[in-house]
Amino acid sequence: MDKRTLIAVLLSILVLMIFQFMYTPSQAPVVSENKTAESTPNVNKEPEKIDLNIAQKSNEKSFKPDVFEVSTDYVSISFDKNSGDVYSAAILKYRNKDIGKVVFKDGEKNYLSIDNLNYDKVEYNLEKGKDNTIVNFNCFVGDVVITKSYRISNKKYLIDYYLKISNTGDKTVKLPLTITIGPDFGEGFEKSKYAFEGPIIFDGKKVYKERPDKVKKDVVVNKPLWIGYTTKYFLFSTATNFEKGFIKKYKDSAIVGGEINYILNPRETKQLKLALFTGPKEYKLLKSSGYKFEKSINFGIFSFLAIPMLLLLNMFYSFLHNYGVAIILLTIIIKIVTYPLTLKSMTSMKKMQLIQPEIQKIREKFKGDPQKMNAAMMELYKKYGVNPMGGCLPMLIQIPIFFALYKALLVSIELKGSPFFGWITDLSMKDPYYITPILMGITMFIQQKMTPQAGDPTQQKLFMFMPIIFTFLFLNFPSGLVIYWLTNNILTIIQQYFINKKTV
Structure with a gap:
């Protein structure tokens, strides 16, 4: 994974961590x-006679x-x-x-x-x-x-x-x-x-x-x-x-x-x-x-995506009669729709991983000459048909989709009191035994291991903490949200398996 992709992923993590604070209202400008509400408003033309007995009174009586x-x-x-x-x-x-x-x-x-x-x-x-x-x-x-x-x-x-x-x-x-x-x-x-x-x-x-x-x-x-x-x-x-x-x-x-x-x-x-x-x-x-x-x-800045997703979720529920299953089905459909972007992103990262040894050689050879280093890098990318932004841009395009669904599930009253199965009796509440957040963290770790890693050991160590951070972040989230993210991770693992097999 190149540096640009690393920055994109880290920014995504940062956005998710502060997302819960994005909806605290700011001071209204007017x-x-x-x-105050008890001041007598002005009118263009005062009536000739005003009955002061029914103009504003102080409330002298106790309630x-x-x-x-x-x-x-x-x-x-x-x-x-x-x-x-x-x-x-x-x-x-x-x-x-x-x-x-x-x-x-x-x-x-x-x-x-x-x-x-x-x-x-x-x-x-x-x-x-x-x-x-x-x-x-x-x-x-x-x-x-x-x-x-x-x-x-x-x-x-x-x-x-x-x-x-x-x-x-x-x-x-x-x-x-x-x-x-x-x-x-x-x-x-x-x-x-x-x-x-x-x-x-x-x-x-x-x-x-x-x-x-x-x-x-x-x-x-x-x-x-x-x-x-x-x-x-x-x-x-x-x-x-x-x-x-x-x-x-x-x-x-x-x-x-x-x-x-x-x-x-x-x-x-x-x-x-x-x-x-x-x-x-x-x-x-x-x-x-x-x-x-x-x-x-408040559906957030991606309301144009969140509202259709919520309506689609309700349509699935109308024949599935289980919002947990409806969330899984919706996640699968979103994954299918975004598959071309995911494929492009993962393939690009895989190719970048394969040419990491040659990239490292170029960095060492032109260590003191940035211009020649960049020129050599571009020649290398051209030779192997690699776009250095290929792993980053598709990922950034998918972020609005994921956050829109995140927000739709977060504010949806439809999940309130809706059971999934077993111990999850209310999808609007956190998992009482933290089973789904832990599974989400495990699947994220597996996904990380399957994803092409950057050549920089420091970056790899940094990415090791991502599953831990996300697990603790999701511990108190509504279980419906965790099920969405867990399902998304599992589908990503399946996709990554076939992409890795294809590009070997």
Whole structure:
């Protein structure tokens, strides 16, 4: 293996080792130090009369939840009787799997709320139908009536949420609504250092996100499509025509919110529709919502490859009914597709190994004359038909494919709770007995021994540590990822065997 190939492999190792840290979100660039979610937005034309009684108020009352629940096969939503806001939201089922108790809640405030209004009176009623349940709240603030209507389907994670705002008085009213989510995850969510967890905003082009404990300045985003709170596998979000979105510090955590300004003339009514999603971050499910909630899944810089691979994996699962076997089949197909590149790379490295003695002679002969050394090297490469970059470039081309699949498996909720066989009962969790990582290390060692080695003894010693490094690196990785890498190693060993036999 020549020096360029060595550098490529070492860079690949370095990338893999830091890959888990690549997805820690950076500070969002749009920051406002003076404006918060509770500042009254400017409007082009002030109304002649403003009822100050319903302009923003400080919340003088301490929070005392009085809740009732509405449950379906998919979710259970707890509503606060005193405000008509969502106190908590539990996800009950994902593909008939036992996902445990997964609840978005805070405990000290409603999880989804309109924060800047105190109501004089709140009335509510339920309408239960065969396919859905409708929960209506009438919230009275002076001459303004805010009707909150939730249409909860028995067969969906998506809830239609309608706000109807009516000015029953004879004064023009300016009403700024601040809708917030958070400030915490809730309970039952497994922590992950490989995936972002926290408040998130999408404006149609870019995702803005901040870890709750890292928020120092308010993050402000113009006209977001949706706002939400995300964990590795689950999302709580709402989409509507927000004028502004924000992420700001709240106690020891953070909240995410959206603002909308209303000016209502006497006897005027306006209505707003929001889409409220509480559910698993399954790509196809999120995309089908029509609100681009799928942008909450971070597939990395190779998403254009990762998403098709995930869809292909799900297609295999549809008839194999085992994600472990589906991963193996997908790895085999990828190996077949990339075989021409692998063949070219391995053949080139084999040829480079065969001419190593002559390369060494040239280096010794022209030790003090780099120009003559390079010229002699090129003549040698030409004589044996060897491309010195032949072993490096095909390998570099395959790296995006491998990392795309790596990322797809890392963030895929489909693997959560999915067994393979025997002791591997959850492909999203690490191998409890570390059998597959150790086998992966052994196959990597075998693969290394079969791969043409560089003539430099120092380089060979350096490569001896690769299987050890990778084994320890993969010990706590999800077992689905380890199975992919183990399968890839086994297939590479088979390929290398036949290539070595062919080029002897």
